[in-house]
Amino acid sequence: xxxxxxxxxxxxxxxxxxxxxxxxxxxxxxxxxxxxxxxxxxxxxxxxxxxxxxxxxxxxxxxxxxxxxxxxxxxxxxxxxxxxxxxxxxxxxxxxxxxxxxxxxxxxxxxxxxxxxxxxxxxxxxxxxxxxxxxxxxxxxxxxxxxxxxxxxxxxxxxxxxxxxxxxxxxxxxxxxxxxxxxxxxxxxxxxxxxxxxxxxxxxxxxxxxxxxxxxxxxxxxxxxxxxxxxxxxx
Amino acid sequence: xxxxxxxxxxxxxxxxxxxxxxxxxxxxxxxxxxxxxxxxxxxxxxxxxxxxxxxxxxxxxxxxxxxxxxxxxxxxxxxxxxxxxxxxxxxxxxxxxxxxxxxxxxxxxxxxxxxxxxxxxxxxxxxxxxxxxxxxxxxxxxxxxxxxxxxxxxxxxxxxxxxxxxxxxxxxxxxxxxxxxxxxxxxxxxxxxxxxxxxxxxxxxxxxxxxxxxxxxxxxxxxxxxxxxxxxxxxxxxxxxxxxxxxxxxxxxxxxxxxxxxxxxxxxxxxxxxxxxxxxxxxxxxxxxxxxxxxxxxxxxxxxxxxxxxxxxxxxxxxxxxxxxxxxx
Numbered sequence: 215x216x217x218x219x220x221x222x223x224x225x226x227x228x229x230x231x232x233x234x235x236x237x238x239x240x241x242x243x244x245x246x247x248x249x250x251x252x253x254x255x256x257x258x259x260x261x262x263x264x265x266x267x268x269x270x271x272x273x274x275x276x277x278x279x280x281x282x283x284x285x286x287x288x289x290x291x292x293x294x295x296x297x298x299x300x301x302x303x304x305x306x307x308x309x310x311x312x313x314x315x316x317x318x319x320x321x322x323x324x325x326x327x328x329x330x331x332x333x334x335x336x337x338x339x340x341x342x343x344x345x346x347x348x349x350x351x352x353x354x355x356x357x358x359x360x361x362x363x364x365x366x367x368x369x370x371x372x373x374x375x376x377x378x379x380x381x382x383x384x385x386x387x388x389x390x391x392x393x394x395x396x397x398x399x400x401x402x403x404x405x406x407x408x409x410x411x412x413x414x415x416x417x418x419x420x421x422x423x424x425x426x427x428x429x430x431x432x433x434x435x436x437x438x439x440x441x442x443x444x445x446x447x448x449x
Numbered sequence: 450x451x452x453x454x455x456x457x458x459x460x461x462x463x464x465x466x467x468x469x470x471x472x473x474x475x476x477x478x479x480x481x482x483x484x485x486x487x488x489x490x491x492x493x494x495x496x497x498x499x500x501x502x503x504x505x506x507x508x509x510x511x512x513x514x515x516x517x518x519x520x521x522x523x524x525x526x527x528x529x530x531x532x533x534x535x536x537x538x539x540x541x542x543x544x545x546x547x548x549x550x551x552x553x554x555x556x557x558x559x560x561x562x563x564x565x566x567x568x569x570x571x572x573x574x575x576x577x578x579x580x581x582x583x584x585x586x587x588x589x590x591x592x593x594x595x596x597x598x599x600x601x602x603x604x605x606x607x608x609x610x611x612x613x614x615x616x617x618x619x620x621x622x623x624x625x626x627x628x629x630x631x632x633x634x635x636x637x638x639x640x641x642x643x644x645x646x647x648x649x650x651x652x653x654x655x656x657x658x659x660x661x662x663x664x665x666x667x668x669x670x671x672x673x674x675x676x677x678x679x680x681x682x683x684x685x686x687x688x689x690x691x692x693x694x695x696x697x698x699x700x701x702x703x704x705x706x707x708x709x710x711x712x713x714x715x716x717x718x719x720x721x722x723x724x725x726x727x728x729x730x731x732x733x734x735x736x737x738x739x740x741x742x743x744x745x746x747x748x749x750x751x752x753x754x755x756x757x758x759x760x761x762x763x764x765x766x767x768x769x770x771x772x773x774x775x776x777x778x
Contacts, residue, residue, distance in 0.1 A: 291634050295630075295632075301513065301515065302513070303514065303535075305498075305512070305513075308495065308498055308571070309498065309502070311571075311575070312498060312499060312502050312571055313502065315570065315571070315574045316502060316503070320570065320574045320577075323574040323575060323577065323578040324578065325575070325578040325579045325580075328574075328575030328576075328578055328579065329579075329637055329638055329764060331492075331571075331575065332491060332535065332537050332764055332765065333514070333535050334535055334536050334537060334765050334767070335537075335637060335764060335765045337632075337765060338632065338637050338764070338765030338766045338767070339637065341632040341633075341634040341765075341766055342634050342635065342636070342637070342766070345634055346632060346634055347631050347632050347633075347634050347646065347649065348630075348631065348632060349536070349543060349630035349631060349632060349767060349769070350536070350632055350765060350766075350767060351534050351535060351536035351540070351543050351767070352514075352534070352535040352536070353532050353533070353534060353535075354513070354514035354515040354518075354532065354533040354534075354535060355515055355518070355530070355531075355532045355533070356515050356518070356519055356530040357530075362532045366532075366547055366550075369547070369550050369551060369554050369556060370547075370550060372554050373550055373553055373554055375550070375653070375657075392501075392509070393509065394509035394510060394512075394513075396513075423556075425555060425556055426556075427556060
């Protein structure tokens with residue numbers, strides 16, 4: 215086994231929360247819920263309201279996952295990295311930002327919005343909020359599902375580069391006015407992976423990887439992160 | 450100010466990145482078709498998003514970041530669709546690190562790392578809004594520096610196990626000895642002024658390489674020419690190298706800041722510097738910032754030693770470091 219899964223968190227149109235504390239939502243035309251800082255962080259994240267929807271979505275799911283793994287509270291910064299897989303990433307923010315550039319002849323481009331036009335930026339927000347000093351980056355593959363990011367995380371842990379990785383997917387979906395659509399699931403889903411679990415009783419099971427890059431959960435091959443969640447929470 | 454590649458002619462509606470990739474592979478040695486593929490870009494075909502917003506013809510798939518590995522894979526006939534890594538201005542440094550990691554973990558014996566980014570109105574307006582673009586060519590580590598210069602750029606590097614490279618009689622330009630990456634966990638757009646994130650990334654790279662800081666012969670710095678980046682880097686290098694006046698250089702005064710492609714280009718140039726035993730000049734450098742005296746030079750100087758450290762940092766607090774050793778070619 216390379217790592218144990220000790221935390222799961224997600225936001226979908228149907229439900230949100232963590233593996234050990236989640237609730238159903240009233241789906242509204244398949245749309246994701248409007249997220250507020252109070253839902254997860256109380257009043258302790260004043261920047262949350264300034265983030266774009268993609269960042270809010272991913273940051274919320276990461277917070278749920280860390281809470282599930284009892285790693286949301288911290289005193290000293292710790293070596294934990296984050297990898298997010300995404301198809302559209304922050305494309306809606308890109309479009310909003312550039313509309314602002316065009317509307318004002320480039321003179322009033324929003325620096326705050328521009329900073330959100332990188333798909334890895336919310337990982338920096340998560341690093342600041344949770345004191346995570348491992349690398350954070352976004353992975354973009356041709357297929358939705360998130361296993362590429364999971365493979366990279368397991369490869370890093372296998373090489374003893376880092377003891378904790380938070381891995382997942384984040385996709386708010388195709389922007390409404392973007393006419394090129396990829397079939398995919400909207401929402402965010404993150405897992406906390408620990409090489410040396412602090413509390414073994416929190417483990418949902420063990421992850422391994424074959425030399426061909428196939429990911430195994432408790433010895434059985436998994437196809438994507440959604441099926442991994444179903445394996446973690448069979449009921 | 451931006452350093453753009455002239456004459457990037459693109460087919461109707463395609464992104465400039467497609468033309469850049471065409472040029473990149475025009476004279477490259479054959480890439481093994483079974484190589485794993487990791488690309489790096491921050492904005493890929495963002496010029497096509499601009500066209501879309503202006504109601505001009507645009508090939509929309511070019512806008513998605515995943516289209517870079519697809520483009521490269523199709524062009525070279527690789528057996529994989531590959532993945533893209535996006536980590537701000539350290540994107541391609543991380544891509545090389547992960548490629549080396551795939552090889553070190555025995556999951557690949559050949560990896561193609563390809564990186565590309567172009568200057569567009571989107572990126573230029575954004576960096577301008579952040580007030581970090583210099584009106585004249587950037588001057589890394591100079592007291593009179595006034596910001597960065599953006600640039601178009603791309604690079605491709607084939608990583609292989611030593612055994613496979615020997616078997617295929619490939620020239621070994623350089624050896625990736627170590628890599629490291631970290632997050633400042635400090636601020637979204639400003640680096641931690643104490644340089645602790647970069648120090649951590651360098652420390653990881655040294656540890657993996659089993660080398661000491663005294664083995665490093667030169668440093669290819671991120672060297673953007675922005676106030677906060679340059680001061681942070683000089684602080685970090687002082688913490689790693691102590692009082693030793695190690696040669697430090699930045700190529701961004703010459704080619705501009707190529708954002709997601711910067712790390713890959715700089716690793717390629719560091720390999721060339723090692724091969725030619727020459728530390729490249731830092732263009733625009735005249736009046737040393739405190740801590741740069743005796744380390745940064747506007748002229749090329751001899752490179753004594755066999756090992757070069759390259760570093761990059763970016764928005765979101767990311768830092769990455771690669772240690773290269775001179776190859777046998």
